[in-house]
Amino acid sequence: MGLKSRGLNAPQLAVGPFHGLQANYCRAMDASMGFWVALQEIFPATRQQRCWMHKTGNVLNYLPRRSQPKAKKVLHGIWQAETREDARKEFDLFVGTCEAKYPKAVECLVKDSGELLTFYDLSAQHWLSIRTSIPIVSAFATIRHRTKRTKECLSRVGMLPVMFKLGQCAVKSWRKLRGFAHLGDVIEGVHFINGIKPSTQDQAAAR
Structure with missing residues (x-):
């Protein structure tokens, strides 16, 4: 929500x-x-x-x-x-x-x-x-590693900026998404067929 x-x-x-x-x-x-x-x-x-x-x-x-x-x-x-x-x-x-x-x-x-x-x-x-x-979980491994050790020291409000900065640092080593x-x-909601984008002709026929 x-x-x-x-x-x-x-x-x-x-x-x-x-x-x-x-x-x-x-x-x-x-x-x-x-x-x-x-x-x-x-x-x-x-x-x-x-x-x-x-x-x-x-x-x-x-x-x-x-x-x-x-x-x-x-x-x-x-x-x-x-x-x-x-x-x-x-x-x-x-x-x-x-x-x-x-x-x-x-x-x-x-x-x-x-x-x-x-x-x-x-x-x-x-x-x-x-x-x-798993890639989503791995992407936040750095944040999880740090917050687990400091959760007793910070409030939720104080933890959010820490998580944000950790994310900014981690993103520098992330690989660009394939495709x-x-x-x-x-x-746009294009419906692929077995991973392949239909040709313009196929899309027109489907309509």
């Missing part, structure tokens, strides 16, 4: 962990649930992309250790597929292989199946950045 009141328009995409995590991730679950609930309330038109890193880890937690390497390879085959259709085939392969023995692992994957493949509707140059929320030239298309 605060971001919207300060002028933030509805984002085209939100990336984050999925709704349900296991008990040992209850704190992350609470934070994740709050994020998605707030997003649905404030920006209902914003599309959602679940983090593949978090999803993979939690699906594997439902499998015995000896089965995890093979299952992980199949899961990677889903998000590394060139097209949504190929990803669906890999998805069905995992379900068919694991459903009988490990139904909870399959349930964990299936319940977010749509939101896990949203990235296919956006520029392929952005896939590396939007398939997981930044396509951000204009994202803002």
Whole structure:
């Protein structure tokens, strides 16, 4: 609500962990649930992309250790597929292989199946950045590292300027977003097909 009141328009995409995590991730679950609930309330038109890193880890937690390497390879085959259709085939392969023995692992994957493949509707140059929320977490590692050690010394009001200055210092080492030239298309709401921008002729035919 605060971001919207300060002028933030509805984002085209939100990336984050999925709704349900296991008990040992209850704190992350609470934070994740709050994020998605707030997003649905404030920006209902914003599309959602679940983090593949978090999803993979939690699906594997439902499998015995000896089965995890093979299952992980199949899961990677889903998000590394060139097209949504190929990803669906890999998805069905995992379900068919694991459903009988490990139904909870399959349930964990299936319940977010749509939101896990949203990235296919956006520029392929952005896939590396939007398939997981890890880059976002890493970008704020410097801020988190410092604020965890000074949280007892500063009030919230005093901490905000510190976080701002830490962010200014950290941004100097950040890499430029891949495919930044396509951000204009994202803002305009261009619908990519398997990461490829339709030609002008294709767009005209679609209308």
